[in-house]
Amino acid sequence: MRIALFVTCVNDTLFPDTGRAVVGLLERLGHEVVFPADQTCCGQMHYNTGYRRAAEKLAVRFVETFADADAVVAPSGSCAAMVRDNYPRLGEEGSRLSREVAELAPRVYDLTELLVDVLGVTDVGAYYPHKVAYHPTCHGLRMLGLGDRPYRLLRNVRGLELMELPGATECCGFGGTFAVKNGDVSSAMGADKARNAVATGAEVLCAVDNSCLMHIGGTLSRQRSGMRVAHIAEILASTEKEAAHR
Secondary structure, three states, X not given: OEEEEOOOXXXXXXXXXXXXXXXXXXXXXXXXXXXXXXXXXXXXXXXXXXXXXXXXXXXXXXXXXXXXXXXXXXXXXXXXXXXXXXXXXXXXXXXXXXXXXXXXXXXXXXXXXXXXXXXXXXXXXXXXXXXXXXXXXXXHHHHOOOOOHHHHHHHOOEOOEEEOOOOOOOOOOOOOOHHHHOHHHHHHHHHHHHHHHHHOOOOEEEXXXXXXXXXXXXXXXXXXXXXXXXXXXXXXXXXXXXXXXX
16 A cells, blocks of 8 residues: 655654654555655644635645545644544535545544554554553544544553553643643643643653644653653554664
């Protein structure tokens, strides 16, 4: 299968190791991964703040860039949700954009969806000898409906002990521009999530969105909790050989 990586803005600029992990993991499973160089922002930030025309232009760019891919994988539940849930709201009914979105959007997947639903694998041969808690992000939980897919993948990682996160379904408080416009509320929600994460006794908190992990991880760092964050792709890409060299 020819899989196109949509790395997303946050990962490209701040968390490049996540993109590398996705490529390494999928290639290890025997799949070709391509990186269309024309890709740019999905337009989620623009759409959420009312810049609909700018979002439409970015949607056009997205469908043109990824039209030929068998599948598009995004290591970001929020960006995958933008394409699947919000792109169909852009463009007039029957327009070229509307038709192209209807054809492409069903082939855009979060990494855990791609692995479990499309590639049919829950054991990716990973090794990660740590206690881990999983935070189900809002877009992954409520818009993509990831359900137990991330948990099934994590439970099959050798050496990993999965810890239950109290208040798991509660928002971490990031919400993109919400964190900027409602800083005090956002910080309080992040503190609640960080406190629950530390209470698990886990060494690592993981999720399918680095934006949420950036928010929670910042709080954990300021608290000097000793707990770190990692995208689920980095955990799934980890092998016994790699762990031995750390």
